[in-house]
Amino acid sequence: MTRLTGTLPGGDANGLVAIARQLIDSPHEVHVAVVLLDCKSSKVDHDTGEIIPTARIRRVEVIGKQDKELAQQMMRRALEARTGKTVLPFDLEEDMRSAFGGIDPNTGEILDP
Numbered sequence: 586m587t588r589l590t591g592t593l594p595g596g597d598a599n600g601l602v603a604i605a606r607q608l609i610d611s612p613h614e615v616h617v618a619v620v621l622l623d624c625k626s627s628k629v630d631h632d633t634g635e636i637i638p639t640a641r642i643r644r645v646e647v648i649g650k651q652d653k654e655l656a657q658q659m660m661r662r663a664l665e666a667r668t669g670k671t672v673l674p675f676d677l678e679e680d681m682r683s684a685f686g687g688i689d690p691n692t693g694e695i696l697d698p
Contacts, residue, residue, distance in 0.1 A: 588639045590625055600646035615684040617648040617656050657685045 593599045601608075604616060625641035648656045660681070665671055 590641045598644040620645045653685050
């Protein structure tokens with residue numbers, strides 16, 4: 586299991602500032618972002634030996650509409666590499682549809698020009 590710090594980077598490294606108004610006005614709209622992260626710290630459970638890393642976001646940038654198709658392809662490729670599955674789980678497919686709009690999550694086909 587990996588944890589995530591509760592803070593975002595400051596200054597220019599926090600690209601979420603650019604969509605703050607959208608987040609307020611449409612809180613349920615899904616946005617696509619790319620993050621750079623590292624490990625801020627690790628916690629050791631001495632009973633089980635499990636080491637739990639805590640990831641820290643170093644930089645976050647929101648992906649614009651012009652790059653969503655590429656981002657979707659990258660996300661699908663990463664998911665397939667990580668899980669070995671070529672078909673998206675239903676809940677993730679719905680998240681992808683919400684995030685990427687009129688793009689078929691199975692084929693990458695643009696449904697709504």
